[in-house]
Amino acid sequence: MKNIAHSPMGLPEPIIVTPAHVADGYWRGVLGRLMQDRLTVLSCGILLIMLIVIVFAPVFAPYSPTDGSIARRLRPVGTPGHLLGTDELGRDMLSRMIYGGRFSWFIGITPVALALLIGGSLGIVAGFFGGTTNMVIMRVTDVFYAFPSVLLAVAISGALGAGLGNTILSLTIVFIPPIIRVAESVTTGVRNLDYIEAARASGASASSLVRIQVLPNVLGPIFVYATGLVSISMIIASGLSFLGLGVTPPNAEWGLMLNTLRSAIYSQPLIASLPGLCIFVTSICFNLASDGLRTAMDVRA
Amino acid sequence: MLEYTLKRIAYTIPIGLAVSLVCFMLVHISPGDPIDSIVPPDTPTEVIEQIRAEYGLDRPLPVQYGLWLSRALQGDFGESISKGRPIGPDLWVATKNSLMLAAFGATLGFVIGCVLGGAAGAFRDSWIDKLCLGIALFGVSVPHYWLGMVLVIIFSVQLNLLPSMGMGPTGPWAWDWDHLRFLVLPAVTLSLIPAGLVTRTVRGLVSDIMGQDYITTLRGKGLRTSGIVLHVIKNAAPTTLAVMGLQLASLLGGSILVEAVFAWPGTGMLLNNAIFQRDLPVLQATTLVLAFFFVFLNLIVDLAQTALDPRMRRT
Numbered sequence: 001m002k003n004i005a006h007s008p009m010g011l012p013e014p015i016i017v018t019p020a021h022v023a024d025g026y027w028r029g030v031l032g033r034l035m036q037d038r039l040t041v042l043s044c045g046i047l048l049i050m051l052i053v054i055v056f057a058p059v060f061a062p063y064s065p066t067d068g069s070i071a072r073r074l075r076p077v078g079t080p081g082h083l084l085g086t087d088e089l090g091r092d093m094l095s096r097m098i099y100g101g102r103f104s105w106f107i108g109i110t111p112v113a114l115a116l117l118i119g120g121s122l123g124i125v126a127g128f129f130g131g132t133t134n135m136v137i138m139r140v141t142d143v144f145y146a147f148p149s150v151l152l153a154v155a156i157s158g159a160l161g162a163g164l165g166n167t168i169l170s171l172t173i174v175f176i177p178p179i180i181r182v183a184e185s186v187t188t189g190v191r192n193l194d195y196i197e198a199a200r201a202s203g204a205s206a207s208s209l210v211r212i213q214v215l216p217n218v219l220g221p222i223f224v225y226a227t228g229l230v231s232i233s234m235i236i237a238s239g240l241s242f243l244g245l246g247v248t249p250p251n252a253e254w255g256l257m258l259n260t261l262r263s264a265i266y267s268q269p270l271i272a273s274l275p276g277l278c279i280f281v282t283s284i285c286f287n288l289a290s291d292g293l294r295t296a297m298d299v300r301a
Numbered sequence: 302m303l304e305y306t307l308k309r310i311a312y313t314i315p316i317g318l319a320v321s322l323v324c325f326m327l328v329h330i331s332p333g334d335p336i337d338s339i340v341p342p343d344t345p346t347e348v349i350e351q352i353r354a355e356y357g358l359d360r361p362l363p364v365q366y367g368l369w370l371s372r373a374l375q376g377d378f379g380e381s382i383s384k385g386r387p388i389g390p391d392l393w394v395a396t397k398n399s400l401m402l403a404a405f406g407a408t409l410g411f412v413i414g415c416v417l418g419g420a421a422g423a424f425r426d427s428w429i430d431k432l433c434l435g436i437a438l439f440g441v442s443v444p445h446y447w448l449g450m451v452l453v454i455i456f457s458v459q460l461n462l463l464p465s466m467g468m469g470p471t472g473p474w475a476w477d478w479d480h481l482r483f484l485v486l487p488a489v490t491l492s493l494i495p496a497g498l499v500t501r502t503v504r505g506l507v508s509d510i511m512g513q514d515y516i517t518t519l520r521g522k523g524l525r526t527s528g529i530v531l532h533v534i535k536n537a538a539p540t541t542l543a544v545m546g547l548q549l550a551s552l553l554g555g556s557i558l559v560e561a562v563f564a565w566p567g568t569g570m571l572l573n574n575a576i577f578q579r580d581l582p583v584l585q586a587t588t589l590v591l592a593f594f595f596v597f598l599n600l601i602v603d604l605a606q607t608a609l610d611p612r613m614r615r616t
Contacts, residue, residue, distance in 0.1 A: 139315075142316060143316060143319040143320060143323065144323075146316050146317075146319075146320045146592055146595060146596045146599070147320070147323075147554070147588075147592050147595065148550065148551040148552075148553070148554030148555050148591070148592075148595055149551070149555070150551075150554060150555040150557055150558065151554030151555065151557065151588065151591055151592070151595075154557050154572060154576075155324075155327055155572070155584060155588040156327070156330075158327075158572065158575070158576035158584055159327040159328065159330055159331040159581065159584060160330060160331060160332065161331070161332060231441075231442055232441075235442075235444045235445075238444060239444065239446055239558045242446050242558065242561070243557070243558065243561055243573060243576070244576075244577070245576065255444075255446075258446070258447060258450065262450065265450065265453060265454050265458055266458055269454040269458060269459070272450065272454070273447065273450060273451055273454060275447075276444055276446075276447025276448075276450060276451070277447070279444045279447060280442065280443050280444055280447060283442045283443070283444065284438065284439070284442035284443075287438060287441065287442045288438070
């Protein structure tokens, strides 16, 4: 139990009790730096509140998102009983915004999560094995890079047709290539470091090399990069619904609501722009949270 | 340099072929038979087979792909299923319109981005820096189709200053205010994305360059601020131009949503209509043209960047 750290002067410092988990030091540092970044804390807080509200939508929403009466259509914001007014079919806007968040978050985050899983694995494989494996994976990636992302998403989901599954599929295809590139370059960087060579020389198999030496060192940067994609994914996913390609009526989804409320920009401009404001706030918070995480983890983009 | 140029051009060929294959496959990943959308449900099988043969859909896929690509390269994109007329002329007009919108949007975004990014990089960590970064964050986080709607609400509905839809009076486009005012809102909306990205790039570049030793040397030997600014611009230009070129290319494809908001008669509208009428040949052709544009601009940007900055040369 010798835990005497030496100060630069050479004098022994008081004995420091070893924390129970020294290995967590890095993550503890990251968390500490995150907590000091007020903007990041604020945006994470907003995201957390949104998440709670949409997960427990039935508790928070005063009405059903799909029931309404034409007689009560387009009531202004602040109408008694309808805090945010009603939409073009007389449905309660507040309830639709809350339920709409469920779909918007789901179709925004799922593609990035799937792409992280698939693209991350492919990229790590390409980076770790190099050679032909690398070439095949990276050249196929190049092909998908030759499409602007919005165009690729619209073209694929346009060909597949409207629907939740098709939107998620097309966006996943859009986000796999960039994640592969990042994962590949990070892994290639790690692969040539001395400690990998040392592990290899001491007889570690490929699978344990990847699991024990490579993964812990590449997952961070790849994950941070993927969090930065959530914001753009939410914008494109809601955009597909805005075009009529994603979530189908009568379900509530922010992009779809923005589309159906376009007829109301003359009579109720405030109501017509509310769903877009939700997308914007979510997107900006995800961007800020991702930037904060990147700084705290000291990952270079 | 010549070797690099040739290599880079040669590499574009397999990419172009693969891109065209992806576009071709769009029709074949689509559920249902494309014939179903043009014939009534009770059509006899022989007639369906006859139509299938007319469109060449009865041949094996590789043959269909070869025929389609060789025709497309000659400018013949086949017939639109919903309109029953050749796709080529409509696509050409739409591409021209989209290109005009994207060029305006990209230029505006480029100017805004350079000004904001330059200011932010030069006065790093000051309030100017924070303000510019805030605007950049707004630019990359805002759903541009929503911003378009908000601009329409403010400038068309409330203030009645600018038109909200279309491209102006019928007849040929003219460079006068009657036509140009239709371009203002869509171009401003579209400019926000490149503005945000260019701001971030330029800020990083400028603050990097300002920290370099040669700038300190220049300052030390008494060069005026204007002279230093020139040095900074010269060193930041290649990367900035490259980012800009790629942004222009991606705006051309990414303007779909903005075109939908403003009913701008470009490729976005064409795609939008094609999707709703299940007009897959149009979807295929439009995607192909836009993707080829993207590949081409990527090539130009790479070559220009290499010509301007030999450090960029990759093999």
